[in-house]
Amino acid sequence: MAYLDPYQRPAPDRFVRRGLFITACIAALMLLWQFLPAIEAWFSPREAAERTVMARGDLAADEKTTIELFEKSRASVVYITTAHSGFIWDDAGHVVTNFHVIQGASEATVKLADGRDYQAALVGTSPAHDIAVLKIGVGFKRPPAVPVGTSADLKVGQKVFAIGNPFGLDWTLTTGIVSALDRSLPGEAGGPAIDHLIQTDAAINPGNSGGPLLDSAGRLIGINTAIYSPSGASAGIGFAVPVDTVMRVVPQLIKTGKYIRPALGIEVDEQINARLQALTGSKGVFVLRVTPGSAAHRAGLVGVEVTAGGIVPGDRVISIDGIAVDDVTTLQARLDDKNVGDVVVLLVERAGKTREMLVELQPGV
Incomplete structure (x- = not known):
């Protein structure tokens, strides 16, 4: 039979009506489920939930060693007003740094880790080794001298630690390894090459110059002196004057004001x-x-x-x-x-x- 008038169609069967109702209910429930988190958040209290601090546990052994090394060595490192670093050499107030740190400076002030400032006097320099010695007059609460190690027995791969003032950010610790030994760099302004340098990947940036490079026992093994970087920032290739050279040069500078080469x-x-x-x-x-x-x-x-x-x-x-x-x-x-x-x-x-x-x-x- 054909129905010419669409409004005269017979009512749907009751089973069809029931199926349509159930389908509509399911769709409504699914829609409500999607918006349930938002609805719950809207009606929940607006106060921040309290968090429980988890216990960290003990520090790892190497972390403890690094922290102890820094805390012991920090007081031996100084800030020089030419925006570089240095370190206390002995109880007489001698401060060792790089020659290029004080080159051309008419005066320098040394700042200790405890905040005290002292005017420094120039004792002697060895441009060929990029080493200079200053002296400050510390009458009381003398800062500790950095312990001295050796560099002849260094091995590529052993850990090293650099403390200094990169970019003027005082008393900064960076870590790395000995990357290579017996490197040479050309001297400043065509001067003699600096030999036997330690190469390290410890981050050394402008301002680190003159600061100590330490081994894992906190002993001085070198003076941070230069970086190789097209950008002027650390590229993982830094150099340090080995402590065995420092041990030959610094005592002469303190005694005579200059280094006499054999x-x-x-x-x-x-x-x-x-x-x-x-x-x-x-x-x-x-x-x-x-x-x-x-x-x-x-x-x-x-x-x-x-x-x-x-x-x-x-x-x-x-x-x-x-x-x-x-x-x-x-x-x-x-x-x-x-x-x-x-x-x-x-x-x-x-x-x-x-x-x-x-x-x-x-x-x-």
Whole structure:
């Protein structure tokens, strides 16, 4: 049968009506469930819920060690008004820092960890090692000197700790490892290279210069001195002057105001040496002249001689105490490992024959 008038359709069956009602109820319940959290939040009290603080438990052993190291070492580190760092060397009030920290400064003030400020006097510098010594007059409550360790036995991978004032943020601790040993960096303004540097990934930034690099026992193993970074901020490559160098240089600076490098008493030249190496195909250091009366003269070394028949080459230094000497820079670095009065064994070549010579090192000029 066809229904021409839509309004004259018969009423739906009662079962259909019941199904539609149940479906509508289910849809309403699902909608209510979705908005239930919002409704509950609207009618719940507006006060913040109380939280219970969980017990942390004991600190890890390495955390305790690091905290103890910082707390013990902090008082030995100072802030220098050139926005850099330094540390207390001894009970006499000597403060060790980098030469470049105080270079060009007319005066410097040293601030201790307890807030006291002292005007510092310059004691001595060694630009070749980037080391300077200041002195402050502390009559009471003297700050502790940093304990001194060694650097000859350092191992790549061992933990290190740097304390300083990066970007003027005083008494900051950073940690890392020894990344490499025996690095060299060119000196400032074409000066001699700084050798035997410790490389570390402990964050060292501008302002850390002059601060101590410590081992896990809290002993001084180096002076933070430079970073390698195109941006000027820490890139994970920092350098420190090793404490064994500091131990040789600082006592001399305190005693005489300057560092006297041990010398052989010979004249050498980097550029001439490079040319002679290229001509002969030999490494080592060619002795150009022996100073009369010097340690080298007494040992029998000879330099270049000019005769009627031409130029006679002198001795070529091949090694010092069994360590190879490739050029003038390494010769100076090897000598700098020694002290005035030490006797070294030189392996030299003369007229195609090698020989060993004993030389007692003398003060350099």
